[in-house]
Amino acid sequence: MAQLLRVQNFTVSRDGIAAGEDQTLERPFGHVQPERLFSWAGATASWPMRTDPGGSRGLDDYFTRDFDRNIGAEIMGRNKFGPQRGPWPDDAWRGWWGDEPPFRTPVFVMTHHERPSFTLSDTTFHFVGGDPADVLAQAREAAQGKDVRLGGGVTTIREFLDADLVDTLHVVVSPVTLGTGLRLWDSPGELLDRFHLEAVPSPSGVTHHLFWRK
C-alpha cells in the first residue's frame, strides 16, 4: 500500500479563506474567529481536543475520527506552530498546541530557521528546511509505512499542491463568508484537472469536499 499524503479536516469559509491575516500569539487565526470555521468539528464526539463526553456521532464525526487513522507523521507550515517570523527569538516557547498536542506522531514544521527538535507527550516536533519533496521524504520515513498528514496552513497546502505531491484532500467549507484573509482557492473546481471530487453536504451546515487523484 502506498504511503499517501493526506489533507484532513482543513476548514475554509464559503469564499475559500482558512485564516485571517495579522496573526499574533493571542490570535492564531488573525482577524478570523476560529469558532466561525470550526464549530462543526467541536460538536462531534471524536474531536481530538474534546475534554467532556458527549458530542454528535453523525456524518461530521466520521471525519473527525478519521483524523489519526493510519497517520504516521504530520507536516505543517511554521505558522501553524507559532506566530514568529524570521529567526526564533528563543527556544523556550514550544508552540500553540499545549503539553499534549493532538498529533501524537512526529511533526515536521517547515521553516528556514531551524531549531532543535523536542517532544511534548507523544508528539515530537522537528524543524526542517528544504523543498516540499525533501520534507515529504523525511516525513514518510518517520511515518514507518503509514500515511502522512499535511496539516496546513494555506501556504503549505498550496506549495504541496503546486509540487503535485498531495494524494487526497478533505476540505470542509463552512457556511460563513469572511471576505479577506488567507485563501485556499477561489473555487474547489480549480483542482478538478487532477482530482476526483465528491461534495457532501452535512446536516450541520458544512459541506465536506473529498478529493482524490485521478
Place this chain on the structure above:
Amino acid sequence: MAQLLRVQNFTVSRDGIAAGEDQTLERPFGHVQPERLFSWAGATASWPMRTDPGGSRGLDDYFTRDFDRNIGAEIMGRNKFGPQRGPWPDDAWRGWWGDEPPFRTPVFVMTHHERPSFTLSDTTFHFVGGDPADVLAQAREAAQGKDVRLGGGVTTIREFLDADLVDTLHVVVSPVTLGTGLRLWDSPGELLDRFHLEAVPSPSGVTHHLFWRK
C-alpha cells in the same frame, strides 16, 4: 471512554431487506445476489476484501475504512458464519470467511449449539450461547477496552435492538427493491424514539443512515 456496541456498513435494500431466505452453502444471501446490495462497498479503496489497488476515496470510502477503527471484537449471528441449522454436522467446515477472515479480532458467533473455538489467521471464532447481554459482556471483555462491532445479520441486530444494547448504527440503503427476504425495518423512522438519525445520500447512489443514542 465507554465501550460502544456499533453496527457498521450493514446494507439493506430500499425496502429494508438485508438477505434472502433459503440460505445455502453456495448462496449465503439466499435468493438475493449480494452484489446488488454491496457494490457500493466493493468500489471503495478501503474495502477489507479488496485484493487489487485502486478504488474510490470519496464518501463511501470513509465508511469502509472505519470498519475496524477501535473495534476489539465482533458479535455475529450463526447464519453470518454458515448455513447450518441445528447441531453442527462436524467441526471441519470453518465458515464462509476463508483462511484470512477480515475481522482480525475475536468473533463471537451466537448459537444454541456450542463447538470449540478456533483461529484462522488473526481472527478467533468463539461459539457462544446465552442472551444478548451475556454475549455482549463476553465480547466487551475480549475487546480489552475497544468497541464491539455487531456484525448482523438482521435477526441478531433486531435482538440487540430489542434489548436496547446498541449504541450506534450505520445502515446503508442501496437503491434496489427486493420485495421478500429478511427485513431489518419497514422504515428507518422506527428507531427515532431512541436514536438521532442523519441520512446522508452518497454520489454512488446509496444513502448512509447514521444513528446514535439520544
